[in-house]
Amino acid sequence: MAGEAEQQLRAYVEYLRDMGVHDFYRQGEPVYAEAASFAAVDAVTVVEDVVATQSLPTKPSVVERQVASVPIAVPVAPGPTASVPSRPQFLEPPIAKLVSFDDLVPLPATRVDAAHKAEALIGIKAEIGDCTRCPLAYAGRRTIVFGDGDANARLMFVGEGPGADEDASGIPFVGKAGQLLNNMIQAMGLKREEVYIANIVKCRPPANRVPEPVEANTCDEFLLQQIDVVQPQVIVALGSTAAMYLLGVKQSLSALRGRWHSCRGAKLAVTYHPAFLLRDPRMKGDAWKDLQMVMGEMGLKGATRG
Ligand code: URA
Numbered sequence: 001m002a003g004e005a006e007q008q009l010r011a012y013v014e015y016l017r018d019m020g021v022h023d024f025y026r027q028g029e030p031v032y033a034e035a036a037s038f039a040a041v042d043a044v045t046v047v048e049d050v051v052a053t054q055s056l057p058t059k060p061s062v063v064e065r066q067v068a069s070v071p072i073a074v075p076v077a078p079g080p081t082a083s084v085p086s087r088p089q090f091l092e093p094p095i096a097k098l099v100s101f102d103d104l105v106p107l108p109a110t111r112v113d114a115a116h117k118a119e120a121l122i123g124i125k126a127e128i129g130d131c132t133r134c135p136l137a138y139a140g141r142r143t144i145v146f147g148d149g150d151a152n153a154r155l156m157f158v159g160e161g162p163g164a165d166e167d168a169s170g171i172p173f174v175g176k177a178g179q180l181l182n183n184m185i186q187a188m189g190l191k192r193e194e195v196y197i198a199n200i201v202k203c204r205p206p207a208n209r210v211p212e213p214v215e216a217n218t219c220d221e222f223l224l225q226q227i228d229v230v231q232p233q234v235i236v237a238l239g240s241t242a243a244m245y246l247l248g249v250k251q252s253l254s255a256l257r258g259r260w261h262s263c264r265g266a267k268l269a270v271t272y273h274p275a276f277l278l279r280d281p282r283m284k285g286d287a288w289k290d291l292q293m294v295m296g297e298m299g300l301k302g303a304t305r306g
Contacts, residue, residue, distance in 0.1 A: 239273025
């Protein structure tokens with residue numbers, strides 16, 4: 001019962017986040033030390049509240065109250081037997097400022113030619129190495145999920161961050177949300193191998209929480225390089241986290257959907273994250289409209305029947 005209630009509460013919080021409600025559990029500017037992940041939430045108190053009311057909380061303030069009072073989720077350095085490296089102190093202030101990928105660095109003067117893109121991506125992966133640049137390296141990640149697909153893709157999807165299935169396999173979007181993304185790609189008349197797929201962060205955030213700014217802003221130099229190498233014609237930002245970091249704006253999805261943005265020389269469209277669509281399938285029609293806008297731009301006719 002308690003497990004089910006916790007799951008419902010988590011789904012509710014994720015639903016609000018996907019609708020673009022980013023901050024209801026924060027006070028002030030986002031700061032890593034204040035990142036009260038669900039792993040750190042005093043789940044018993046939360047669940048007791050939910051169980052007591054026998055239903056989902058109707059107001060975010062329930063969550064706000066509970067999460068605001070939980071101990072701060074500062075990762076603890078692993079003991080001598082742990083296989084992960086011991087965690088250095090992240091003393092530098094988190095980069096809370098939002099900067100669009102276009103404003104981070106100018107576009108490269110020379111672009112990688114088609115024949116060398118795959119090789120260039122391997123180079124970026126090698127540069128990442130066994131990354132310990134941000135706190136996610138010490139938060140239980142198993143695999144760095146670099147990216148997947150055609151180095152010469154015309155279409156690139158960017159999600160939020162790996163989940164459990166991706167952390168286990170090292171490939172983005174292979175879980176349930178990934179299956180839905182595959183269907184979306186197929187409906188557009190493409191194969192998964194023909195597109196490129198990556199995430200804002202390459203390591204799984206604990207308990208699938210939203211990446212913190214310091215994590216996203218540390219990882220984004222690699223995603224930016226991947227985009228600059230692939231040079232897709234169109235980027236689709238899946239969900240509010242991807243849209244927020246790629247565009248450097250914090251707005252609701254409804255404010256960002258249905259129109260073109262630009263990112264690193266590509267046209268960028270925003271749509272719902274497949275995980276959100278799994279939770280609220282009624283929004284699939286709207287997501288399909290977004291994909292049709294992309295198909296129109298790319299001259300795609302969609303999947304042929306029969
Ligand atoms: N959700 C994401 O945002 N990315 C993945 O790779 C999987 C699930």
